[in-house]
Amino acid sequence: MQSEHPADAVLLRHTPYPFYRTAAQKAGLRALLTMPDGGALMVSMPTGSGKSLLFQLDALRSRASEPNSCSVVITPTVSLALDHARTLSKMPGLEHSQALIGDMKDQQRDELLNAFRRGEIPILIMSPEFAFGAARSALIEAAMPAHAKATSLKAKLRSFVIDEAHIIESWGRGFRPDFQRLPGLLAELRQSNPALNLLLLSATLPQSARRILRGAYASTGPWLEVDAATARYEFDLVVQSYVTAEERQAALDFVIDRVPRPMILYTTLAAAREGDEADKRRDERVSAEDLHRRLVNRGYERIALFTGQVTSTQARRRIVDDWADEKIDIVVATSAFGMGIDKANVRSVVHACLPEGPSRWYQEIGRAARDGHQGLAVCLFTRHVWKVHSDVSTAYSQALGSWLTRELAEPRWQALLQSRSQPRWEAGRQRMRLDLDAEHEGIKRTRWRKSYNREWNMALINLMQRAGVLEVLSVDTQKDDGAVWDVEIKEPGLLEPDSVTLWDRIFTLRNAERAVAKSELDAFVGIMSKAVDHCLISDVFAMIEHEAGSDVARCGRCPGCRAHSETPPRSIRCMGLERAWPGGPRTGPILLPLGATLVVPADPTYEKGLERLVLRLASVGIEQFVVPDALAPEVAHTLAGSTERLGLVLSHGELIGEAQVVLAGFATAVLMPSEAAPAAALLQRCLQWIAARPALPLLVVARPEQEIRERRLDQLVSRQAPYDEAVLDSLSASGGLAA
CATH class of the missing domain: 3.40.50 (Rossmann fold)
Known part of the structure; x- marks a missing residue:
């Protein structure tokens, strides 16, 4: 349900848009454009509301007055970075924006960063790993005042943007700690440029993510939240569970043959790993590769496969471009595809799985109907049966499986200690280098052992960082040659063979986090398993956006609403737009009585x-x-x-x-x-x-x-x-x- 809102002059002056897409977009942009120097703005708006316009217009306005001003956008996925770059390449004034991605050769990457230093790139898009790695020195230089850098280095860093900010909690907890290290980088950049502004963007902000973001950024300067607290109501929803994969596959074939396109077909699994203990049980799940192969064999041609494991960066770029140019009707994907990708006319999202939580499901169905017209969201999953791998058991495994047990964590840490470089003292801080490929005794031997072991070591170090006993200073990950992390030891007792008190502290945090995740997933599985008893949109959205509470209208278009003859709401109110910066700026002389x-x-x-x-x-x-x-x-x-x-x-x-x-x-x-x-x-x-x-x-x-x-x-x-x-x-x- 989109609605047009009158433009401000600044929108008409710098963009071709004659109006704002939603009230939330207008409120968010006005808050950004009136932000005091050194401020931080957190904006939560429904998918399809036009969040990207915030940093686009901010950059355009800044470049109009300061030709060398620039912004940095941190994104979680390559596909989103490529999609942003594709969109910006078509916008006058921002067409020289670039995405810094992993498949670039060293020379190409260096040329891009040098162009950024010279102020030639309005918006530079990158992952947090690049921000702490190859691009770090360029960001620091861009934040410096003009007198402190070489004459040719004219870039002036104005804005630091974190897109899809909700993933700071779930992804940072798992295998990508740099999401939770970004506040430190922002603080370092502000040492050179105290006026640097921060923009946090998301379509969904669960309470756990809000707490982390507020704790990390709200005390760094002026802070404001614009939260539309508005659910999406463009979808007709279908949810059904099955006992066997055969039953689900028959229903899936029926759906795929009939739903409108363009369509995204999501599943949870990429290629199965050989030797997994789970493979000894009957498996009622389906991988993205299997689904793609089946559809190709059934005659589908305008189709692409997109997963984090098997899709190269070059292939991802081609898929993103072809998808935008209407050359693909169906993308079969894991969650590596879709977050934030701006294709307005996606008509259907089909899940051949049960997502591991309400946020992922809600984010992914939000890929559809971004143009405000009708969309279809279908979720077909296999339910839990004893000693059978189902989509429900996989959801629990993914949501709860990234927490180590204490019995495995302590020997892993001892193995990491044995692999470390000699501890060194720098500026009064004790640092060391850890080899992420260190293995403890008894680790299972499989073809995937090396990457599997590395991921668990990453998860352990992330947990220890959240508990405050160490801090990850830098990450150097090379897929073939190894991975090493530099860390600072915050608690010297970690270097002792027996530090019971510290491990008690670490696992008190771990157990609390896991309990929250399990409670959330229990509620989500209960809703999806008995969809006829719930309004899926209002109940799931209320789970994610707790602050919206009971004000979320019933959708009228899901199994539960149809069963109870509920009708769609006639109008939807955006909430949380009544907030403004305290005081407010005065940009010119006041010629009138106050x-x-x-x-x-x-x-x-x-x-x-x-x-x-x-x-x-x-x-x-x-x-x-x-x-x-x-x-x-x-x-x-x-x-x-x-x-x-x-x-x-x-x-x-x-x-x-x-x-x-x-x-x-x-x-x-x-x-x-x-x-x-x-x-x-x-x-x-x-x-x-x-x-x-x-x-x-x-x-x-x-x-x-x-x-x-x-x-x-x-x-x-x-x-x-x-x-x-x-x-x-x-x-x-x-x-x-x-x-």
């Missing part, structure tokens, strides 16, 4: 002279305009052609309707309607706003004799006499009445 003042327009109907009125208001320092709904586009276009820096425009409906987009902290003019009820609501909202910001002016543009609640406006708005519109010209020419 507080509320009445201005009498030459034409109270605004049918003639609207452009002149708007430009007059802008000339005396008004930067935010609240106008009748029908006039908002004209006002925005007038401001776009002026010298206004932002030219913020809110319609009456946005301010007093269901969305209630917040007023920013700027000098503001409100063009009052003639109808009594909306005029009263609008005036009340604006007077409340100015009462909280007495250092700003508010101009109420209306006839003085207009009555609200049986009182004239000139008696309600201010104690001083009204200004005629024409007086604004003399105020502008003379430098104003107040500063």
Whole structure:
């Protein structure tokens, strides 16, 4: 359910978009564009709401005033990085943006980073591993003031963006610790550039991720959250479980042959690993390779396979491009594909598995219907049967299996200690290098032993980092030659053979984390297994976004809603948009009295002279305009052609309707309607706003004799006499009445 919202002048000036896609997009962008220096903004918006426009417009506006300004975007997957780069390559002003990815040759990577240093790359996209590795020195140089670097190095780092920020909790807990090390990198960059801004973006923010993000960033400077707390309602949903793979496969064939395309077919498994103990039991799961092979054998041609294990970076690039160019109808994928990829017209998402948690399921069905039209989400999974591998058992294994037992953790740590370099002291800190391929005695011998062992060692070190007993300083991972991590020892007792107290501390944390994950998964499996008893959208979304609570409307389009004759909601309210930066910036001289003042327009109907009125208001320092709904586009276009820096425009409906987009902290003019009820609501909202910001002016543009609640406006708005519109010209020419 998309809705158009009037543009601000800054949107019209720098992009081809005539309006904002959603109220959440508008609120998020206004918060970003008015952020104080050194601020951090966390934005949660539904998939398809246009989150990427936030950092795109911020970069475009920055480059317009500072040609060498640049931004860095941290992404979790290669596919998302490639998709961002593809989109940016088609945007005038950002077409030289680049993605730094793993398949680049050394020379190509060095040339890209040197171009970034010179200020030639507006947006550089990379993984956190690159940010701490090959790109680290370039980021630090870009953050330095101009006088501290070579003349040719003109890049000025303005914004640091973390896309899909919710994965900091789940992925950082597993095998990618650099997600949880990003606050340290931000702090290092801000030592050189205290004004560096942070933007955190996500479509879903579970409480566990919110706590980590707030704890890591909220104390680093000004902090604001914009949270739409709005579920997606474009989907028809089908959920069904099966006892055997044969039953599920028959249903899957039926669905694939009939659902509208483009379609993404998700499963949990890539190629099975030889020798896994689990393979001795009957397996009712299906891998991505098996599904792809079956569809090709059945005659499907416009189809691609995308997994993290078997798809090369070059192949990923080709798939992302072909998918965007409508050359592929079906992508068979694991979760390595799809996070944040912006293809608006995906019509169907089919799961031949049970995702390992509500966030993954909700994120992946969100790949569909991003254009606001109807989408279809189907989940067909095998349920738990004793001594049988099913999709349910796999979900539990993936969600709960990345926690080591203490019995295995301690010998793993001893093996890592035996592999270490000699401890060294640097700047009063004890550091050492660990070989991630160190093996403890008794490890099982399989073809996958080396990578399997390395992953568990990574998980152990991540756990120890979260417990605060060590810190990962750098990661050097080479697929063939080995992997080493440099760490700082925070607790010297770790180097002792028997440190019971420390291990108690580590596993108290581990057990608490695992209990939360299991409780969440239990609830999700219960919902999906008895879908007819639930509204899937409202119940799953409430699990993820706890702060939305019971306000989430029932979708009317899932098995439970159909069984109970629920209908889709007629309108959806975005919540959490009423937040603004405290105080607010003053970007120019204030030429008007502070507080509320009445201005009498030459034409109270605004049918003639609207452009002149708007430009007059802008000339005396008004930067935010609240106008009748029908006039908002004209006002925005007038401001776009002026010298206004932002030219913020809110319609009456946005301010007093269901969305209630917040007023920013700027000098503001409100063009009052003639109808009594909306005029009263609008005036009340604006007077409340100015009462909280007495250092700003508010101009109420209306006839003085207009009555609200049986009182004239000139008696309600201010104690001083009204200004005629024409007086604004003399105020502008003379430098104003107040500063």
